[in-house]
Amino acid sequence: TCGVKTDGTVACWGDNGFGQLGAAPATPSPAPPSPTQVNAAYSHMFTSSAGSPAGSFAVTQGSLPPDLSLSSAGSLTGTPTAAGTFTFTVTISDGLFPDANAAFTLQVLEATADTIPPTTVATATPAANGAGWNNANVTVTLVATDNVGGSGVRSITYVLTGAQTGGGSVAASTTSILITAEGTTAITFHAQDNAGNGEADKTVTIRLDKTAPVIGAVSNVTAEATSAAGAVATFTTATTDNLDPAPVVTANPASGSTFQIGTTTVTVMATDVAGNSSTNTFTVTVRDTTPPVITVPANMTLKATSAAGAVATFTVSATDAVDPAPVVTASPASGSTFALGVTTVTVTAKDASGNTSTKTFTVTVKDTTPPVITVPANLTLEARSAAGAVATFTVSATDAVDPAPVVTASPASGNTFALGTTTVTVTAKDASGNTSTKTFTVTVRVTCPGHDDRDDDREGCHQHQDDD
CATH class of the missing domain: 2.60.40.10 (Immunoglobulins)
Known part of the structure; x- marks a missing residue:
């Protein structure tokens, strides 16, 4: 006998005297579903005794735990919402052969109550300076964690107010927010877990200033020297900033300083509370006419260390009534190899105004070391x-x-x-x-030969032999 199955295929069966030919549906797998607990996602796959689904699965007796369901393919899924021991019968049928079934028991345990809300930590990158300001775009990362054994973080919700506005809610335990607007932005945020526990709102404040102060123009200053030290120069600067009403302004050298003879560059720097800086420069020129005074060592005498002579090291210096650091050169220079004999070293000093002076001393190299x-x-x-x-x-x-x-x-x-x-x-x-x-x-x-009585005219040999 043959018949068309519901899936369009043909099945045949009969009796040949040795038993029924063909096959009825295999019974569902006898492996019991594993226990679970309330509010925990659950999944179990029923199969036929042949190891794979064969036909359509259904619960025909008893009942499944609330919010669990069995698909026709044998997949038991859902999140149970009630505790207890549930007994039910699963039947498999193919619409042609007699149905097969098996009974199962699923235990659902009480879930541990989660009453503790998650905790969210906000981290700003880069970190603010000591005054609480940033001068580059800031990424604020929100990371929420739930208590150990809790239901897990469901979402993070945040709102931006102030210089930058907006907000959102993400179904995750972490999210990042990029702050680009200059000014003060407040981020208010909280997290909620899967048990519905929500933490109290928290707020982190980002202060962002990416614009440097503007320094007003300063004209170059020319002054006549009033003493050997130079001249006192005074000047003023004007600075504005988009957010900081009082940026810090410094001048180096400062107004009211005594400027040495020559040309000095004054650097003005303005820095706002966020650390943005700008600079401007001008010059103060004071005249100088006094040459430097050179100091040289006493004449030197050295011992030669090679055929080339000896290396001489020495220190020369110069002072100037105006220039604190005149340029000093020596020819030959300290550290040079000086030949045997007497060499004159000429030292020249030049100050910032071009005034020059010279002084000399000698280096004598002698060979006094024997071979x-x-x-x-x-x-x-x-x-x-x-x-x-x-x-x-x-x-x-x-x-x-x-x-x-x-x-x-x-x-x-x-x-x-x-x-x-x-x-x-x-x-x-x-x-x-x-x-x-x-x-x-x-x-x-003379070494005497051993036990040889011949006379070899060597003193002491016979005596040596007699002693033997």
Whole structure:
């Protein structure tokens, strides 16, 4: 027997003597739904015993917890609003075969009451200065958190008043607000959780000023010197600001200061309460006719450290009746390498008005360091004849200034050294006449052959053998 199913497909069944052919709907999955609690979102999927939906699902006996529903595809979803133990029967049918069903129990527990409202914290970026002002656009971030075990943050609501207006409500636990309007803006905000608890309104105030003060024009000032110190100059400046009625105005140097001879640039700076600054400059010119007074060291004598001479370091300075910092130069400069002999150093000082003076001193470099001699270790040789033995060796010397000091050894290398110990004296002399000496010894000895009775004319050998 065959039939057309509700979904348009064809199913056939019959009896061949060994049992019914074809298949009826499989029973719903016997896996019970897991427990849940009131006001908690819930989801459970029923399946056929074959492991997947086969037909249409429905509750045919008992009842589901309030606000839960079962779809025809077997999806049990919703948010239960009442506690208790609920028993119900789920039936699956395909419109062709006999229905199959199974009974289930779902336990809904009482939810813990949430009576604590969330807490919202506002953070302004960048932070305001010490006076509570910003001079660039400010992003205010609102972050709300609910108590541990609470129902969770549902929304944040805020209202802007003052320089910038607006507002909104977001279904989230965080939101950001960009403040761009200059002036004072108040942001009033609160958060609400999923249990309906709402915190009291909070307010954060943003003061924004992005415009720098405006400094009025100041004319250059020319004054005649009234003393060696220069002249006193006075002047006034006018400054306005869009929000700060009294920006701080400074002049450097200040009005009423004594200005030294020459041209001084006065920098005027105006700063408002938000930290916006503007500057303007003008000049104060005072004449100067007095040259600087130079101080130089006493003539210097140095010891040469190389063939090039020696590095000389010194300090020169100058004072001026008007210019506190005249330009001082030395030729050759401190730190230069000065050659052997006497060099004159010329020091020149020039003040801001172009007045110049000079002074000199000398640097004398001498070579007073003797060469450093290198000799071999003490030598021990075997006698080659009754005269002794020839000793050859190498001696050398280095000098900080003279690349080739004269080195002599006495006795010289290659001489025949007599039996016994001879002291060799090495002398080195550099081009400046500095001399140094160093010594080492050459010992010539006779070593007796072992147990040999022949006469080899070496003193002491027979006695040595007799002792053996």
